Amino acid sequence: MNATRIEDYEQGTSLWRDAWIRLRKNRLAVIGGMTLIVVTLLCLLAPFVSPYGYEQQDLVLGAAGPSARHWLGTDVFGRDLLTRILYGGRISLMVGLIATGVALIIGVTWGAIAGYAGGRVDAVMMRFVDIVYALPFMIFVVLLMVVFGRNLLLLFLVIGAVEWLTMARIVRGQVQGLKQLEFIEAAVSLGLSGWTIIRRHLIPNAIGPVIVYTTLTIPSVMLLEAFISFLGLGIQPPQSSWGSLIAEGVETMEEFPWLLIFPGMALSLTLFALNFLGDGLRDALDVRTSRD
Amino acid sequence: MALLEVSHLSVSFHTRNGIARAVDDISFSLEQGQTLGIVGESGSGKSVCCYSLLGLIPRPPGRIDSGTAMFAGRDLLHCSEAELRRVRGDKIAMIFQDPMTSLNPFLRIGEQLIEPLVYHRGQSRDAARKQAIALLEEVGIRNPSQTIDCYPHEFSGGMRQRVMIAMALIAEPQLLIADEPTTALDVTVQRQILELINELRRKRNLAVIFISHDLGVVAGIADQVLVMKDGRMIEQGPVHSLFDNPADAYTRKLLAAIPRGAKSAADRSTNQDLLAVNDLTTRFNIIDHGKSSELIAVNSVSFRLRRGEVLGLVGESGSGKSTLGRSILNLIRPSSGSVCFDGEELVGRDNQQMKPLRRRMQMIFQDPYASLNPRMTIYDTLAEPMLLHGIASKTDVDQQVLKLMDDVGLARAYIRKYPHEFSGGQRQRIAIGRAIATRPEFVVADEPVSALDVTIQKQILELLLTLVERHNLSMLFISHDLAVVRHLCDRIMVMRAGQLLETAATELLWAAPAHEYTRTLLSSSQTELPEAR
Incomplete structure (x- = not known):
């Protein structure tokens, strides 16, 4: 009882821990999470998983169906499809993570400032969001890609720049609601600065829905990348992403259907996993369902 | 024969975390034209008890384990949903706490x-x-x-x-179940609603079940009283005998917790002004249907608060008392006037300029569920103001936090727990701890006990009194509850519609209220014990 160090006292259950416990009980979400980890590891370890390089051709073989040597078959240039899917997954997952990260940083900062400041600052910042929202973004993306050339980094930034808008709106709404609560008023009356209040009191409490939305943004970003690559504006051969693989698969759909089916399955599997995880997170983090 | 005869009613809730006995072996009977008051603190099962009679508890998780409830010749607990619906529409009616949501x-x-x-x-x-x-x-x-x-x-x-x-x-019911019907209302309005229910009961020969956490209210309206705690019946009897000689210790504790009588602690007011408020006015712009109008929430209020004084501020909801408290602390920017704190003018300062004064003036909020950051441990919550204002250094902050917890009566073992692991009363202790962490001279307490159960209320009030004395605090105590204010304050200000009506020493106000409105307030808030009926 008379411990003098804080660490000696029993630790309480934080809301994060509470959510984690609930998430672990959700079987679908756990399966989703595991699938994601496995997929990510496989893609990262592609050189060790597969004996082939992604541009290594077997011209004698040409396009061949699944076999013992090439589990998922080969494409028209005789390249191993499994290998290309794994390498393509690196790009797709990276786009998903980096673009979402960009969206997250811009969106959370923008939304939190607008929501906390309120009044005129809020009005101006959110009208800007509205205006950007109104631009036909596909055209904007295509234009940028045409003007600046096909640059991977640019692809990430451009997609991130599309996705932060919704994030900003979500965070602003959260912050506006939280701002009414007395603990924010208490923080003001303690004399904390505006920035400290945003950082220590507002963002940690607003972050729950943001995490959920993030897991749902990653799939939409990956789809966007797939779409851009499908249009031929994203990844250049011989590099591949799932989107570009699917695009190639579509061209030869009738003769070599596996070239479309397997990349499509890889993308769908990942998206499913993300969605299940996102659902589980939403249930786990939602305070309304948490107090039973 | 009695209109309603409930015997051995038990209700439990089956949840993931186990079985909770919400109502445990409750029996009572009610005659036509009689009022039964059911009293208990939150979570005592008083509402569940009545809702289960009407089949209004969610099943599952709720389950009626045993008992019968004979109403006009039929057992409510064992009739079909269709029959129950007919009873609900026709014979038994309910009114709820919050009329807006119903x-x-x-x-x-x-x-x-x-x-x-x-x-x-x-x-x-x-x-x-x-x-x-x-x-x-x-x-x-x-x-x-x-x-x-x-x-x-x-x-x-x-x-x-x-x-x-x-x-x-x-539906011309025979039985009216009223679940905390006056809790959300101001005292003067509360009194009128109680009178209305009483009058209807007489005129229509209604039976009434009146559920309340407030013994004072029940005393004024009930013939029979049933005291509940943790789902069990503690005591039941005619209102007179229950109030005159409560048989059970818990009932005595409830009765003792009703704040009554004058302040027990000595008046520590000095002659020195700590706070001088002059012509303070706070206006809000309201935009309604595109038209902008102005609401004057605080209308040229002037008063002085002496060092060491506990000054009460009473008024009904919407009177502007909370806005006044926040305007003084500059949490809401006043429109005009002056607030002088220990010789320093506050009006017109921005947050940066306020900061050195923030340490010296703090606030305690009404709702302990909203006033603590749910993601911060007690340690983080209490250490934050200390580190910010240099009350404690990084090396001794742990000790200071532990000391502060002793001060507000929180067990040290809780230091790394989160707010959701505490009850309302404990949370309010944490919030009070945060307010005195900076060792302020002046504290605004905005209805700090009105969200709490009556026995907890008493403990928190006692804590506040102790702290005021120990730390030589001056306090502006805002409340709608006159009994609480009388118990705590040296002087009282009465506020209505943004203006101060009168200010007087506590006992003087009770003895000779100068203003008509004060008289109404006082007469509505007297705890009406049965002997006065």
């Missing part, structure tokens, strides 16, 4: 009254409208032939509760 905000109240008359009673619309107007008149709504076409939000809280009562009366 009325459909999109329908005129007339429509809400007429509809059941037309559909269930088969009356013509004209006849139904006439009867609706008569009902509104009966529950004391002025000008019913016009107000019948208003929407719920156009009524005040008390008027809405009257509308709810009118709706409950449509």
Whole structure:
């Protein structure tokens, strides 16, 4: 009882821990999470998983169906499809993570400032969001890609720049609601600065829905990348992403259907996993369902 | 024969975390024209007990384990859903705590009254409208032939509760169950609603079950009282004997917790002004349907607070008392006037300029569930202000936090727990700890006990008194509850519609209120013990 160090006292259950416990009980979400980890590891370890390089051709073989040597078959240039899917997954997952990260940083900062400041600052910042929202973004993306050339980094930034808008709106709404609560008023009356209040009191409490939305943004970003690559504006051969693989698969759909089916399955599997995880997170983090 | 005869009722809730006995072996009976008061703190099972009679508890997780409830010859606990529905619509009516959430905000109240008359009673619309107007008149709504076409939000809280009562009366019930019907209302309005229920009971020979956490209210209206705690019946009996000689220790504790009588601690006021407020005015711009109008929440208020004084501020909801408290601390920017704190002018300062003064003036909030950051441990919450204002350094902050926890009566073992792991009373202790962490000289306490159960209320009030003495605090204590204020304050200010009506030493105000409004407030808030009836 008379411990003098804080660490000696029993630790309480934080809301994060509470959510984690609930998430672990959700079987679908756990399966989703595991699938994601496995997929990510496989893609990262592609050189060790597969004996082939992604541009290594077997011209004698040409396009061949699944076999013992090439589990998922080969494409028209005789390249191993499994290998290309794994390498393509690196790009797709990276786009998903980096673009979402960009969206997250811009969106959370923008939304939190607008929501906390309120009044005129809020009005101006959110009208800007509205205006950007109104631009036909596909055209904007295509234009940028045409003007600046096909640059991977640019692809990430451009997609991130599309996705932060919704994030900003979500965070602003959260912050506006939280701002009414007395603990924010208490923080003001303690004399904390505006920035400290945003950082220590507002963002940690607003972050729950943001995490959920993030897991749902990653799939939409990956789809966007797939779409851009499908249009031929994203990844250049011989590099591949799932989107570009699917695009190639579509061209030869009738003769070599596996070239479309397997990349499509890889993308769908990942998206499913993300969605299940996102659902589980939403249930786990939602305070309304948490107090039973 | 009794109208309602409940025997050995037990209800439990089966959840993931185990079985909770919400109601445990409760028996009571109620005659026509009688009022039964059911009293208990939150979580005592008083509402569940009544809801289960009407089949209104969610099943599962709820389950009625045993018991019978004979009402007019049939057992409510064992009849079909269809039969129950008929009883609910016809014989037993309910009114709830918050009349706003029980009325459909999109329908005129007339429509809400007429509809059941037309559909269930088969009356013509004209006849139904006439009867609706008569009902509104009966529950004391002025000008019913016009107000019948208003929407719920156009009524005040008390008027809405009257509308709810009118709706409950449509079916001409024999039993009225009122679940905390006056808790959300101001004291003067509360008194009127109680009188209305009493009058209806007499006129219509109604049986009434009146659920409340407030012994004082129940004392004024009930014939029989049932005291509940943790689902069990503690004591039951006629109101007189229960109040005159409570048999059980818990009932005595409840009775003792009703704040009564004058302040026990000595008046520590000095002659030195700590706070001087002059002509303070706070206006809000309200934009309604595109038209901007101005609400004067605080209207040129002037007063002085002496060092060491506990100054009470009373008023009903909407009187501007909370706005005044926040304007003084510059949490809401006042529009004009002056607030002088220990010789320093506060009005017109921005947050940066306020910061050195923030340490010296703090606030305690009403709702301990909203006033603590749910993601921070007690340690983080209490250490933050200390580190910010340099009260403690990184090396001794741990010790300081532990000391502070002793000070506000929190066990040290809780230091790394999060707010959701605490009860309301403990949370309020944490919030009080945060307010005194900076060792302020002046604290604004905005209804710090009104969200708490009455026994907890008493403990928190005692804590506040102790702290005021130990740390030589001066306090502005805002409350709608006159009994609480009388118990705590040296002087009292009465506020209405943004203006101060009068200021007087506590006992002087009780003995000789100068203002008519103060007299009304005082007479409505007296805890009416049975001998006074």
